[in-house]
Amino acid sequence: MKDLLSVRNLKTSFMTRAGEVQSVRGVSFNVQSGDVIGIVGESGSGKSVTAKSIIGLIQPPGKIIDGQVLFNDKNLVTLSDKEIRQIRGNEISMIFQDPMTSLNPVVRIGKQLIEVIRRHSAIDKHAARQRAIELLREVGIPSPEQRIDQYPHEFSGGMRQRVMIAMALSCNPQLLIADEPTTALDVTIQAQILGLMSQLKERTNTAILLITHDLGVVAQVCTRVIVMYGGLIMEEGTVEEIFEQPRHPYTQGLLKSIPRVTSGGRQRLSTIDGTPPDLLNPPSGCPFMDRCSHAGSICKTMPHRTDFSNHHHAFCWLYESREGNDAKWREGEPT
The missing domain is CATH 3.40.50.300 (P-loop containing nucleotide triphosphate hydrolases)
Incomplete structure (x- = not known):
């Protein structure tokens, strides 16, 4: 191979x-x-x-x-x-050890995910938001439609790491x-x-x-x-x-x-x-x-x-x- x-x-x-x-x-x-x-x-x-x-x-x-x-x-x-x-x-994507140093603490989770998706995909903002919600659901974050508009400090350590995985796999x-x-x-x-x-x-x-x-x-x-x-x-x-x-x-x-x-x-x-x-x-x-x-x-x-x-x-x-x-x-x- x-x-x-x-x-x-x-x-x-x-x-x-x-x-x-x-x-x-x-x-x-x-x-x-x-x-x-x-x-x-x-x-x-x-x-x-x-x-x-x-x-x-x-x-x-x-x-x-x-x-x-x-x-x-x-x-x-x-x-x-x-x-x-x-x-x-x-x-190639990378997940770092501490998600709080990788996520911007003053920017909502959804905006950070959407930015990554749109940087590498030719889709509009609405489609990117739907893709971000699907990714959050895929990595096991409950109620992704609501949590996508929250800030990193509103997530536990494990949930922040799931967000990083979602971002890496976007x-x-x-x-x-x-x-x-x-x-x-x-x-x-x-x-x-x-x-x-x-x-x-x-x-x-x-x-x-x-x-x-x-x-x-x-x-x-x-x-x-x-x-x-x-x-x-x-x-x-x-x-x-x-x-x-x-x-x-x-x-x-x-x-x-x-x-x-x-x-x-x-x-x-x-x-x-x-x-x-x-x-x-x-x-x-x-x-x-x-x-x-x-x-x-x-x-x-x-x-x-x-x-x-x-x-x-x-x-x-x-x-x-x-x-x-x-x-x-x-x-x-x-x-």
């Missing part, structure tokens, strides 16, 4: 007074129609910067240094601001990017929002790129998982492969930190000692080396990709052939 989105060697940096912060350092992955891909990792791993780079929302001092973002074979990195605006909100996008869409919501509303996104994906075959730190959410709705750390992809695979056979030590550490109700009795949660790397001066080798119990001196050089199946691969020296590398491992024997 042809890729809807192909990100190739994407590098995004922020030019600060202290120097260049290399937030994304060469990320590559593909998305096909109907995929639900979760991008996980600690704060600062490059998840949100990757998403914003895809749709051209990196603002100065940020800059895409290298790479391609191919959407329907069109390189979004090379497009003008006007050209990318025609795609953003129309063919032009039937081919790709929906959701950046921590349920973080600020309680578990009941979170389940409703995730269920809504799954239903919409099944109905429209929209591809979803879900950015989150919640592995429970990933297990519930995603088909594939990308694990990021230090601005790089550490591991990628199907949900089953990542949860049942995690290969990279970082992925294993993330999974061990999840509380399990089936473990029986009281159990101390596992943690990953240390802190993420400084991306102002990123390491030349594996970024997880200083926190990894398996690290040897060979990890001072960047590991190659090791494939375990058609969809499952990791970047770790543990799975490289030891032939020719034994001396390097003995020099800094894994702990």
Whole structure:
């Protein structure tokens, strides 16, 4: 099947007074129609910067240094601001973490929805209003005919997030990017929002790129998982492969930190000692080396990709052939 989105060697940096912060350092992955891909990792791993780079929302001092973002074979990195605006909100939509920072608090919900619809559709104001009401009803907002004329502060957090989903889906996008869409919501509303996104994906075959730190959410709705750390992809695979056979030590550490109700009795949660790397001066080798119990001196050089199946691969020296590398491992024997 042809890729809807192909990100190739994407590098995004922020030019600060202290120097260049290399937030994304060469990320590559593909998305096909109907995929639900979760991008996980600690704060600062490059998840949100990757998403914003895809749709051209990196603002100065940020800059895409290298790479391609191919959407329907069109390189979004090379497009003008006007050209990318025609795609953003129309063919690619994004849901942000906090709807109150995305919705104008002094403008009625309906006016904001209608503005998005009319920007990308050749319909009059009345037809756009009817479309907005249908969208609010579709995302589960009761009495949409009345609520369309209310302000954002008159909606609960979960309802505001539903409005954002309605806005994102107003032009039937081919790709929906959701950046921590349920973080600020309680578990009941979170389940409703995730269920809504799954239903919409099944109905429209929209591809979803879900950015989150919640592995429970990933297990519930995603088909594939990308694990990021230090601005790089550490591991990628199907949900089953990542949860049942995690290969990279970082992925294993993330999974061990999840509380399990089936473990029986009281159990101390596992943690990953240390802190993420400084991306102002990123390491030349594996970024997880200083926190990894398996690290040897060979990890001072960047590991190659090791494939375990058609969809499952990791970047770790543990799975490289030891032939020719034994001396390097003995020099800094894994702990």
